[in-house]
């Protein structure tokens with residue numbers, strides 16, 4: 244298969260990905276190299292990250308409270324990790340802080356607890372959001388969703404209307420930098436200007452943006468600055484359990500943390516607590532130092548490669564995919580379909596193949612093509628329902644069935660998503676398999692498991708123990 248990619252600058256990235264050439268078994272017993280088109284869910288680790296961790300681990304020790312050499316070294320590495328993540332999003336550590344935690348979801352929940360929100364406050368979010376940037380706000384404020392256009396872009400006229408309608412009450416605008424379903428980029432700096440003019444702050448959920456585009460929080464006195472940014476390391480080639488929340492120190496210093504305990508204090512008496520400075524106050528307990536180091540190394544690699552090169556490479560992949568996918572009979576792409584507008588989104592493309600269940604297509608790609616994709620609603624139910632154009636009756640019928648324990652008819656799509664190491668030959672492999680699926684040329688007999696909605700090939704067992712299994 245020919246590799247049509249002309250982005251030679253990033254061709255070498257493939258070799259910097261752990262396991263990029265790993266062979267995986269197919270249903271018919273053959274082995275093929277795995278094609279990972281599920282990077283929006285989680286990316287594989289960079290070799291640079293694993294190498295750095297291997298070099299770091301012999302010196303790993305507790306941070307901040309130990310006096311031995313290893314503790315001193317680990318403390319400096321952990322502090323440096325904060326600085327590197329600040330640089331990655333162009334935050335100023337004089338006024339801002341980087342708080343490490345588990346992931347984007349935890350970071351948004353922390354912010355929802357730490358912002359001084361009341362029931363009268365409004366948080367404006369959009370229909371495009373991942374549940375993680377919607378549900379946490381519902382417990383703390385009145386949440387207003389900005390509509391999406393029919394093809395799935397944020398409806399900015401509706402944003403303006405809602406901002407005006409709730410004037411004086413909007414505490415926060417909470418938007419994804421890029422959608423995890425359609426890949427659409429949101430005009431975050433324009434929205435920031437509008438939010439600030441209305442007296443609100445802005446949070447950018449950069450989980451999906453961070454691996455694809457540069458993030459610039461801009462100086463505090465710039466009306467287009469971003470107040471808060473959250474991101475997950477496992478989506479930026481460092482899957483070691485870390486995420487980060489970056490925002491103004493002042494917001495966190497005015498109060499105690501939502502989790503208290505070791506590491507969060509300066510002085511404790513039997514009756515009083517004097518909280519630590521940032522970020523310690525909001526990083527309760529022993530931190531994930533290894534995860535933070537991994538995240539920092541990944542951020543450093545992305546900065547060294549240059550996010551503009553990553554963006555250019557991925558635009559080329561999206562252009563190529565949008566040209567080739569329609570060759571498959573029955574292909575229906577959601578969101579942007581025009582290859583000429585590939586630059587308006589990150590490398591995430593959702594689609595369906597005729598009337599074939601998205602669960603079944605994804606299963607065949609995995610079992611018979613060695614291609615990893617994701618299918619379903621991608622933790623963005625309202626947005627996917629909108630993109631599919633389902634009416635209330637269809638949604639109610641599906642919901643009732645689902646809540647009764649049967650996911651067989653769950654609506655959804657198949658999603659392919661690119662990392663900076665994918666090439667057009669990966670897309671060629673996908674198209675070749677989809678052509679087969681479209682003409683019914685696949686070997687397995689697939690049985691639907693109603694409780695999960697998944698299709699599994701009858702009579703086949705994954706030989707997982709030949710690859711990796713824990714002793715049990």
Ligand SMILES: Cc1ncc(COP(=O)(O)O)c(C=O)c1O
Nearest residue numbers: 346347348373375423450451475
């Ligand atoms: C846009 C967006 N926000 C938030 C999340 C949640 O990220 P995490 O699972 O790392 O907390 C995701 C994960 O897919 C996402 O794509």
